[in-house]
Amino acid sequence: MGLKRMPITANLLAISQTFLALAALVTADAPIVNLGYAQYQGSVNTTTNTTSFLGIRYAAPPLDNLRWAAPQPPPTISGVQQATTQPNECYQGPLGTASTNPFESISLSKRDVSQSEDCLFLNVYTPGSMIVTPPSGGLPVVVFIHGGGYVLGAASLYDGSNLIVESNYGVITVIIQYRLGVFGFLAGEAVQEGGALNAGLLDQNYALQWVQAHISRFGGDPTKVTIWGQSAGAGSVIQHVVAHRGNTQPPLFRAAITSSTFLPSQYNYNDRIPETLYSMVVNGTNCHSSSDTLSCLRAADVNTLQTLNTNINLDGFYGMIAFIPIVDGTFIVERPTVTLSKGRLNGNYLLSVTNTHEGNILVNQSMTMDVADFIGTIYPNFGPAQITGAAALYQNMGSNVNQANLAIGESMFLCPTYYMLEAFGGRAWKGEFAIPPGLHGDDVGEYFTSYTGGPEFIDGPLYNNSQFITSFSNSFMAMVMFETPDHRYTPGDITPPWNIWQQRFTEMVFNETSEGLPDVFTSKTDTALLERCTYWRSVSAYIPQ
Numbered sequence: 001m002g003l004k005r006m007p008i009t010a011n012l013l014a015i016s017q018t019f020l021a022l023a024a025l026v027t028a029d030a031p032i033v034n035l036g037y038a039q040y041q042g043s044v045n046t047t048t049n050t051t052s053f054l055g056i057r058y059a060a061p062p063l064d065n066l067r068w069a070a071p072q073p074p075p076t077i078s079g080v081q082q083a084t085t086q087p088n089e090c091y092q093g094p095l096g097t098a099s100t101n102p103f104e105s106i107s108l109s110k111r112d113v114s115q116s117e118d119c120l121f122l123n124v125y126t127p128g129s130m131i132v133t134p135p136s137g138g139l140p141v142v143v144f145i146h147g148g149g150y151v152l153g154a155a156s157l158y159d160g161s162n163l164i165v166e167s168n169y170g171v172i173t174v175i176i177q178y179r180l181g182v183f184g185f186l187a188g189e190a191v192q193e194g195g196a197l198n199a200g201l202l203d204q205n206y207a208l209q210w211v212q213a214h215i216s217r218f219g220g221d222p223t224k225v226t227i228w229g230q231s232a233g234a235g236s237v238i239q240h241v242v243a244h245r246g247n248t249q250p251p252l253f254r255a256a257i258t259s260s261t262f263l264p265s266q267y268n269y270n271d272r273i274p275e276t277l278y279s280m281v282v283n284g285t286n287c288h289s290s291s292d293t294l295s296c297l298r299a300a301d302v303n304t305l306q307t308l309n310t311n312i313n314l315d316g317f318y319g320m321i322a323f324i325p326i327v328d329g330t331f332i333v334e335r336p337t338v339t340l341s342k343g344r345l346n347g348n349y350l351l352s353v354t355n356t357h358e359g360n361i362l363v364n365q366s367m368t369m370d371v372a373d374f375i376g377t378i379y380p381n382f383g384p385a386q387i388t389g390a391a392a393l394y395q396n397m398g399s400n401v402n403q404a405n406l407a408i409g410e411s412m413f414l415c416p417t418y419y420m421l422e423a424f425g426g427r428a429w430k431g432e433f434a435i436p437p438g439l440h441g442d443d444v445g446e447y448f449t450s451y452t453g454g455p456e457f458i459d460g461p462l463y464n465n466s467q468f469i470t471s472f473s474n475s476f477m478a479m480v481m482f483e484t485p486d487h488r489y490t491p492g493d494i495t496p497p498w499n500i501w502q503q504r505f506t507e508m509v510f511n512e513t514s515e516g517l518p519d520v521f522t523s524k525t526d527t528a529l530l531e532r533c534t535y536w537r538s539v540s541a542y543i544p545q
Contacts, residue, residue, distance in 0.1 A: 022101045031131045034218050037076045040083040044129040049169070050161040051131075053124040055087035058210040060205065061118040062179060067298045068186055068195035071120060071206040086113045087121035089154030089438070091302075093181035093309045093323070095362075096316035113156050117183060117302055122176040125160030126218050127169035141209055142480045143174045145204060146439075147231025147262070149321045151181040151313060159450045166447065166470075167477040168489060169398070170432045172220040174211055178203035178236075183310040185323035186297075187269045188278030193293040197269050197328035201239050205331070208240070208252040226255040226480040227347075230444060234258035234352075238420065239325055242336045246344030255349040255483055257476060258442055260358055263416035265379065265543050266335060273380070277312065277322055284308040291543030317377055319362030319408075337416075337540045340423040350424040351479045352417045353431040356438030359409020363401060371395070371403035378408060390539070393532045408428070415533035416545065418525075421501045429485050429498050430476065430507035430525070435463045445509075447473040454502055468518035470496040472510050495520050505530075 010064040030051060033040045059071035066072060092115060096428045142163060146153035160173030178184060184200025191197055208415070212222045229237040237258050240248070267274050282288050283496055285304055291445035297305075311320050327335055339345075367374070372391040382390070390411075394403040421428045433443035445461040446469055453458045461469060471494050475485040482489075485508075486498035499506045499522060511519045536543075 025344070030129070033131060035214050035217065037074050039080045041080050042126075043084045044123075045161060046129075047130060048161045048165055050164050051129055053083040053126075053127045054085055054267050055083055055121045056124060057120065057122040058122050058176075058207050062120060062183070062203075063117055063538040065298060067117070067183070068191055068199055068294065070199070070202050072197040086154075086156035087123075087177065088114050088116035088119050089156060089222060090119035090177055090180045091115050091117065091183055091306050091309060092148075092153075093151035093313045094097070095149055095151070096318045096320040113154065115306075117179075119177050119179070120206075121155065122154075122174055122210070123155045123160060124215075124218050125164055125173040125175075126220075127172070128166050131217070131219050131450060135222070138216055138224070139170060139219055140224040140226065140481045141172045141174060141211060141220040141222070142177060142477075143208065143225060143227050145176060145178075145229035145233035145236045147229065147233040147260070148180070149262070150185055150200065150232045150235075150324050151321055153180070153232075157451065158448050162448050162450055163473075163477065166449075166473040167481060170489070171477060172218055172482050174207075174215070176207040178207070181313065181323045181515065182281060182305055185325060186278060186281065187267075187274035187326045187328075189270045189275065190278065190294045192269055192328070194292070196438055198239075198325055198331055199323055201236065201243075201331060204236055205240065205243070205252070212250070212252060223254065224320045225450055226257060228257035228259070228480075230259040231262050231440065234260055235262035235264075235325070235416075237261075238263060238336050239332060240418065241346050241350075241420070242333055242339035242344070243346060244427050245333045246339050246346055248346045250344065253347055255351075255479060255480055256347040258350070258352045258417065258420065259443060260354055260413055261417045261420065261522045262413060263336065263379075263545050264321065264324055264412055266324070266332075266545055267326050269328050270328075274326055280304070280312055281308055290446075292455065318364040318367070320378065335540065335544055337419055337537065337545045340419050341422065343423055343425075345423055347424075348427060349479070349483045350420060350428040351476065351485050352420055352428065353429070353433060353443065353476075354414055354417055355440055355442055356432060356434045357409065358407040358440045359407070361440040362408050362412070363404045365401055367401060367404065370400050371407055374400075375407055376383035379543055381544065382401065382539070383542070386539045386542050387399065389535060393535060410529065410532055411536045411543070414529065415536045418530065418533050425502050426500050428501050429479075430501040431485070432507055432509045432523075433472070434509050434511040435468075436512075443472075447476055449473075456474060463512060463518075465512070465516075465518050467492070467494055467522070468510065468512070471518065471520050474524065475508070494518060496522055498522075501525075 030042045030044045042051045057074045108353045155175040163173045178200045282293045285300040376387045431503035478487040505525045506522045509523045513519045
């Protein structure tokens with residue numbers, strides 16, 4: 001389903017120069033963009049030479065009868081709306097019970113925003129201080145989908161101007177929000193009959209449609225869209241790659257980037273576990289005696305639902321998440337690994353980057369159970385044969401905690417990444433962020449350099465080295481602009497040549513030396529890891545993925 005690749009280096013240089021020249025000349029008020037249904041006025045940041053439009057409503061408020069319904073067009077608003085403050089974030093939820101919540105660093109206190117059901121907003125960031133359509137028809141666009149386990153996160157965590165500066169003013173950034181937790185991922189037969197399954201994914205899809213319809217008004221080219229997600233955002237990218245059995249029409253993006261792909265168990269909407277969760281919500285709202293439980297839930301007090309959202313997730317096993325994407329039979333027609341195995345894909349190119357130790361964040365580092373019990377707990381559909389087979393993969397790999405770290409890290413993060421790489425074949429590249437400690441989320445501050453929600457309350461880059469940040473961040477931005485990470489557009493970029501992953505099974509490793517200097521090199525993918533992934537894929541129907 002192909003858009004042809006075009007040589008756009010010269011065009012982008014001219015476009016960047018056009019934006020910078022205009023920015024130097026224009027001193028008027030921030031630009032106003034007319035979207036038809038509303039007009040928004042952004043704000044100019046003279047330090048970064050970028051303009052931001054914060055809190056653009058892309059869909060109607062999902063309230064009342066639109067709770068657990070597919071997103072609808074935004075209402076028409078008269079006058080000029082000031083797009084200068086961060087939008088409400090969607091209601092947040094926790095991970096499973098733990099003495100230390102691994103995601104508690106994504107805290108509301110760090111952002112002056114409120115939680116609300118009315119949260120379907122996005123932020124747009126553009127180069128310069130005015131909107132202009134470049135001669136080629138528009139700049140490439142990167143749409144970022146935040147992570148947080150489908151229960152946490154918001155657009156306000158990420159400053160899209162970081163990506164613009166790192167691209168040398170060659171892209172436009174869009175950061176989207178979507179319904180989370182019980183509000184975005186409640187499933188069950190009743191939701192299928194009277195509402196919309198995977199509402200949070202449908203929100204993302206609707207935001208991508210919004211980009212197609214409106215990004216040209218900001219100077220972007222809708223035919224040059226890349227979707228990029230981190231953690232659950234990267235898991236969301238998988239969902240969009242396989243949506244409609246890999247044949248979404250018209251296409252919504254040309255390339256995909258995943259940072260720490262997250263693919264937990266994805267049940268059918270009416271399987272035992274989704275139906276059990278639905279019953280828990282119904283009982284918790286005293287809707288069990290209603291003849292129409294979904295209508296009753298739509299009338300329920302939002303605070304009651306949010307309390308259930310919190311408590312149900314907290315009651316889960318350490319690090320696990322209750323409300324996550326499911327197979328709905330329409331948007332996600334079948335398990336993602338099934339669609340990937342058929343080579344049916346939305347998007348033409350893929351860049352996937354993982355961290356060295358992805359699984360630790362979801363494992364209680366003080367746990368005492370052995371790896372077999374751990375695997376049986378996180379994958380309740382496994383029988384004795386699957387548990388024994390999976391546990392045997394890790395029996396000689398350190399302590400019980402280390403085995404659990406590896407088992408969950410590989411089965412939910414690393415192996416799904418390689419499934420994606422295999423599916424894209426000769427159109428995919430692989431990288432690894434290995435700066436110690438190399439934990440899940442440690443990489444975010446290397447491209448969103450002003451990030452303030454990082455692991456262990458780290459603000460900004462974990463490894464604050466300008467050469468490293470250029471090498472790492474420019475690989476992503478090259479993918480957005482040139483459909484390959486193997487393009488050097490910044491003088492002094494130390495990144496060696498990228499190899500297509502399938503050709504040589506090599507990946508780019510981003511690390512530092514013992515002396516603290518950047519160390520970026522290519523390395524062969526561990527064949528033993530790929531063999532373990534072969535096993536995990538063989539039991540993917542039981543996980544299910």
